[in-house]
Amino acid sequence: MRKSTIYLSSSTLLFTLLFAVTTVSAETLSLVVEKVEDGDTIVVTLKGKSERLQLQGIDAPEDVENAKLTRDIKVTGLGSAALLPLGVAATQHLRSLVKPGDSLQMSGNFDQRDRYGRILVAAVDAAGKSLNELMVQNGYAIMTRYGAVEADLKGRLEKLESEAIASKRGLWGERRSTAIAWSGLAN
Secondary structure (H helix, E strand, O other), rough: OOHHHHHHHHHHHHHHHHHHHHHHOEEEEEEEEEEEEEOEEEEEEOOEEEEEOOOOOOOOOOOOOOOHHHOOOOOOOOOHHHHHHHHHHHHHHHHHOOOOOOOEEEEOOOOOOOOOOEEEEEOOOOOOHHHHHHHHOOOOOOEOOOOOOOOOHHHHHHHHHHHHHHHHOOOOHHHHHHHHHHHHOOO
16 A cells, blocks of 8 residues: 555656646747748747747748648649749738737747747737737638647637638638648638
8 A cells, every 4th residue: 555655646746747847848938020931930039049930830831842832732733833822922911910020929849849940839929919820810821730739729720710711811712722722621
């Protein structure tokens, strides 16, 4: 009996320590935008150097030739002439929401990177609006289908995505059939 009590206490302590380490690794920083790279990536100065930050939980179409565009072409059967205008529109929309010199509240684990070397963040503007959610709500991005998305954020993004599609906002109105092919979503 005594051994199981000690084991339970050790397990509880281990869980508490792991939870504390995970919690400490997420932080919120006020960072100044250098540039908007594309529809889901912002460049900021962090610790004295330029860093690429991915808006967590979302995916926007590509606006330049790269490996992801090549994958999108293969998956959709559409060419770059059809897909690149989606990315250009998404990038222009994010640039309308945030400009170089703007200060954003960025939350994330700044020591962890995705497979493209970007830091995943939730970005909030001076008015308290989530850029991640605005891009989906306005119809210029979708909830990412790759990687884990926190359940609470996933629920909000799914709802915003459905509403944008139904209301034909952004790409869902401008270039609906191409956007549906790119996204893999049914209309």
